[in-house]
Amino acid sequence: MAFPVARAADRGLVRRGAGALLVLLPLVFLAGTFFLPLWGVLSQGLRVEEVWSLARVQALLASPYVHHLLRFTLVQALLSAALSLALGFPLGWLLARYRFPGKELVRAFTLVPFVLPPITVALGFLLFFGHAGYLNRALQALLGLASPPIRVLYSLWGIVLPHAFYNAPVFARFVAAAWEGLDPELEEAARTLGARPWLAFLTVSLPRLLPAVASAFALVFVFCFLSFAIPLSLGGARYATLEVGIYYLARRDLDVPGAAALALVEMGIALGLTYLYLRGGGLFLAPGRRGRPREQLPLFSRPRQLAWLPYLVLLGLIFLGPLAAVVASSFFLPGQGPTLKWYAFLFSAQTAPLIGTSPLGSVLLSLRVGVAATLLSLALGLSISWTLHKLRWVVLETVLMAPLSVSSVVLGLALLIAFRRPPLALLGGGELAIVLAHGLIVYPLVVRMVRPLWQALDPGLVEAARTLGAGRLSAFLTVELPLLARGLAVAASFAFALSLGEMTAVAMIARPGLFTLPLSIYHLISARKFGAASALATCLILVTAGVVWIWELGGRKWLYRNGQA
Amino acid sequence: MLAVAGVSFGVGEGELVALLGPSGCGKTTVLRILAGLTPPDAGEVWLDGREVTALPPERRGIGLVFQNYALFPHLSVAGNVGYGLRFSRLPRRARARRVEELLSLVGLSGYGRRRVHQLSQGEQQRVALARALAPQPRVLLLDEPLSALDAALRVELRRELRALLKKLGVSSLYVTHDQEEALALGDRVGVMRAGRLEQLAPPEELYRAPATLFVASFLGRANLWPGVVRELAGPGRVTVQVGEEVIPAAGEAQPGTQAQLFFRPQDLELGKGPFSARVETVEFLGDHWELQARFQGFELVAQASAPVSPGETIRFGFKALPRLLLSSRG
Numbered sequence: 001m002a003f004p005v006a007r008a009a010d011r012g013l014v015r016r017g018a019g020a021l022l023v024l025l026p027l028v029f030l031a032g033t034f035f036l037p038l039w040g041v042l043s044q045g046l047r048v049e050e051v052w053s054l055a056r057v058q059a060l061l062a063s064p065y066v067h068h069l070l071r072f073t074l075v076q077a078l079l080s081a082a083l084s085l086a087l088g089f090p091l092g093w094l095l096a097r098y099r100f101p102g103k104e105l106v107r108a109f110t111l112v113p114f115v116l117p118p119i120t121v122a123l124g125f126l127l128f129f130g131h132a133g134y135l136n137r138a139l140q141a142l143l144g145l146a147s148p149p150i151r152v153l154y155s156l157w158g159i160v161l162p163h164a165f166y167n168a169p170v171f172a173r174f175v176a177a178a179w180e181g182l183d184p185e186l187e188e189a190a191r192t193l194g195a196r197p198w199l200a201f202l203t204v205s206l207p208r209l210l211p212a213v214a215s216a217f218a219l220v221f222v223f224c225f226l227s228f229a230i231p232l233s234l235g236g237a238r239y240a241t242l243e244v245g246i247y248y249l250a251r252r253d254l255d256v257p258g259a260a261a262l263a264l265v266e267m268g269i270a271l272g273l274t275y276l277y278l279r280g281g282g283l284f285l286a287p288g289r290r291g292r293p294r295e296q297l298p299l300f301s302r303p304r305q306l307a308w309l310p311y312l313v314l315l316g317l318i319f320l321g322p323l324a325a326v327v328a329s330s331f332f333l334p335g336q337g338p339t340l341k342w343y344a345f346l347f348s349a350q351t352a353p354l355i356g357t358s359p360l361g362s363v364l365l366s367l368r369v370g371v372a373a374t375l376l377s378l379a380l381g382l383s384i385s386w387t388l389h390k391l392r393w394v395v396l397e398t399v400l401m402a403p404l405s406v407s408s409v410v411l412g413l414a415l416l417i418a419f420r421r422p423p424l425a426l427l428g429g430g431e432l433a434i435v436l437a438h439g440l441i442v443y444p445l446v447v448r449m450v451r452p453l454w455q456a457l458d459p460g461l462v463e464a465a466r467t468l469g470a471g472r473l474s475a476f477l478t479v480e481l482p483l484l485a486r487g488l489a490v491a492a493s494f495a496f497a498l499s500l501g502e503m504t505a506v507a508m509i510a511r512p513g514l515f516t517l518p519l520s521i522y523h524l525i526s527a528r529k530f531g532a533a534s535a536l537a538t539c540l541i542l543v544t545a546g547v548v549w550i551w552e553l554g555g556r557k558w559l560y561r562n563g564q565a
Numbered sequence: 566m567l568a569v570a571g572v573s574f575g576v577g578e579g580e581l582v583a584l585l586g587p588s589g590c591g592k593t594t595v596l597r598i599l600a601g602l603t604p605p606d607a608g609e610v611w612l613d614g615r616e617v618t619a620l621p622p623e624r625r626g627i628g629l630v631f632q633n634y635a636l637f638p639h640l641s642v643a644g645n646v647g648y649g650l651r652f653s654r655l656p657r658r659a660r661a662r663r664v665e666e667l668l669s670l671v672g673l674s675g676y677g678r679r680r681v682h683q684l685s686q687g688e689q690q691r692v693a694l695a696r697a698l699a700p701q702p703r704v705l706l707l708d709e710p711l712s713a714l715d716a717a718l719r720v721e722l723r724r725e726l727r728a729l730l731k732k733l734g735v736s737s738l739y740v741t742h743d744q745e746e747a748l749a750l751g752d753r754v755g756v757m758r759a760g761r762l763e764q765l766a767p768p769e770e771l772y773r774a775p776a777t778l779f780v781a782s783f784l785g786r787a788n789l790w791p792g793v794v795r796e797l798a799g800p801g802r803v804t805v806q807v808g809e810e811v812i813p814a815a816g817e818a819q820p821g822t823q824a825q826l827f828f829r830p831q832d833l834e835l836g837k838g839p840f841s842a843r844v845e846t847v848e849f850l851g852d853h854w855e856l857q858a859r860f861q862g863f864e865l866v867a868q869a870s871a872p873v874s875p876g877e878t879i880r881f882g883f884k885a886l887p888r889l890l891l892s893s894r895g
Binding site: 461468478 | 622627
């Protein structure tokens with residue numbers, strides 16, 4: 001009975017000063033740092049000599065190179081998603097149906113694609129599957145071959161395979177979560193009605209898993225469609241995606257208006273895909289438990305289950321091989337043996353010509369940007385999730401979450417253009433632009449993580465604090481903030497890892513001397529300095545592992561322990 | 566949409582007022598307005614001779630016990646009870662003493678370091694009460710504080726609660742949809758219906774002399790017969806025609822007025838008297854038999870001390886005069 005009245009009260013609060021400010025601040029901030037720069041892209045791409053025209057876009061759409069880009073981007077994204085599905089679905093089955101030692105670790109591993117920087121994947125793939133990579137060398141030694149037997153680099157498969165291994169865990173995660181949420185009694189009912197086990201699966205469980213599989217497919221398709229670091233470092237100009245194409249136009253050919261026009265073409269396509277991406281939001285929700293939990297069988301309790309063994313070996317090879325290759329090559333001098341030289345290089349303050357700064361400078365820049373972007377995304381994320389929690393207007397949500405629907409290359413391009421002229425040019429240079437880009441890329445995810453927690457808070461708690469003498473601000477500080485703190489800590493670690501590994505927007509914005517870790521790795525790879533690149537990448541992998549640990553092993557217990565009785 | 570309209574009442578110093586009504590009648594809204602959690606569109610809230618309508622909740626000095634307790638899950642029991650003292654000028658040691666004092670008052674000495682989720686429902690309820698009392702509110706509001714508990718515990722805690730509030734002499738307003746609870750707890754009981762206060766009176770008066778049809782039918786078993794006032798039969802006396810029969814009643818109205826006759830089953834005398842009714846159903850309820858009978862086409866609920874069979878005709882009269890109720894306000 002109090003419900004509509006309580007909402008009226010909230011609107012009253014918003015009307016009263018502080019609340020209105022909290023809503024307005026992020027709006028104004030986004031207007032200046034996102035919508036204005038985006039307008040810059042629009043006017044660069046759609047204006048020829050100060051006159052609005054579609055000429056640039058039409059010229060692009062007629063160009064055979066753009067056709068090739070489009071076709072390749074779509075084909076590789078479809079193939080990558082399909083291969084990820086094939087690789088990841090059985091793992092999801094395994095996680096949902098069986099218990100085995102190390103299962104928690106495997107489950108934690110399924111979070112990797114969301115935080116592991118793609119540049120480390122590209123490096124690992126080169127080192128492991130490359131012509132002179134560990135796998136080829138091992139096979140050559142084993143089989144006595146003269147030339148490397150595996151030749152996948154610099155082909156369509158050279159892009160699709162790393163994408164697939166990078167994204168297969170997404171499927172495992174979605175499928176396992178959906179499966180564990182299914183009530184096993186439905187399948188049991190089917191059995192009592194005469195269905196054999198596989199038929200019960202086919203007619204009862206599978207149809208209920210399809211939505212999860214579909215949203216995972218959409219998510220992975222979008223990831224691969226917008227992939228940048230992997231095709232850039234493994235594909236070259238021939239196997240370039242749209243994102244890489246825009247980057248080449250803007251940064252290699254210095255044709256910013258052309259890049260803007262291509263960005264508009266991509267945005268047109270991406271807008272349709274965004275809808276699918278939004279449907280994939282289930283990742284950040286607590287696993288729903290309906291009905292009785294499924295009974296899990298111990299793995300390898302029956303001889304038939306030995307069939308899992310080859311799959312697990314293949315999986316281990318594909319997943320752990322490249323990562324292990326990165327770590328290994330960071331400790332070896334080719335042909336000479338173990339060394340710490342690459343780590344000495346990592347912490348040297350001497351300028352390395354390849355990256356235009358000292359390696360240490362690159363590390364420190366990444367850390368500075370990471371911390372600043374994390375703080376920015378937390379501030380934005382917290383105020384926006386509060387706003388969306390109070391005012392559930394679809395239009396407001398669309399506006400406040402808009403950066404989600406713009407690819408990182410386009411965002412980088414927008415900021416590149418915007419920082420060349422007032423008002424943003426007044427704020428100075430590149431480092432701030434990188435922080436902004438990362439803040440804008442990450443905060444929607446912070447909102448996704450924080451908002452459900454906020455909504456789960458009993459509004460009575462704040463009211464109780466108010467009747468006990470706390471003002472609105474102290475009620476926030478003493479009640480809401482402590483209850484959200486753990487969620488915020490997880491979101492912060494996530495944001496930090498994403499910023500540390502982000503290379504797409506950075507590649508658009510950065511100039512020599514402002515190379516963050518992933519960009520330095522990319523340039524070291526281009527120069528075939530694999531040892532140095534591996535040392536930097538190993539640091540990124542360690543940070544990633546830390547975040548996964550916080551999220552999966554510590555975080556989930558933290559997050560949901562505060563569930564109110 | 567109006568949730569509440571035309572509700573006006575006061576709570577005296579140290580008095581316990583219970584607000585009773587079906588769910589959705591606006592009881593909770595009244596509490597929220599008093600606590601300052603919902604701003605009223607019109608009307609005023611006064612406290613100790615001071616208007617507080619515009620004050621935010623934290624500056625009213627009104628304690629509220631929430632229906633679901635709203636205990637802070639991140640704080641210990643002591644942290645919860647001591648929360649409101651953070652905003653007082655009490656030194657740290659005095660605060661700790663006050664927390665201990667309140668915990669022992671509600672019978673939870675030594676529970677201070679426990680986590681809230683380790684407590685039973687009844688214990689959580691006591692913590693919520695202690696927390697609301699800690700800052701010494703000038704008025705304590707309780708929003709169905711016992712509704713989450715099972716029946717036996719509810720009765721036990723109800724007694725404790727009344728004794729405690731009376732001992733402390735806190736002015737309290739208690740909201741509930743349970744009539745037994747309201748009658749047992751309140752010094753005065755207010756009955757609400759659809760956002761309006763129908764009657765505010767001591768429980769005995771409310772039960773014996775309801776002011777409206779709604780109050781009459783909402784509280785306890787009641788007989789209500791529609792009739793027409795026939796003639797005045799002295800000061801405060803009328804006769805009322807029900808069907809073919811004429812019945813004396815207490816009340817005043819012009820002859821010809823449509824009205825309802827109200828009386829409790831206990832007001833009847835069975836076995837003799839001027840009227841007769843045909844028994845339809847009989848239920849054995851332990852200490853008596855409850856009859857449903859038909860009188861002039863209307864339902865009669867009565868209590869018999871000896872078994873009666875359905876189909877029998879019984880005679881009855883009135884020990885206490887039925888009361889005349891004019892059609893309900895609102």
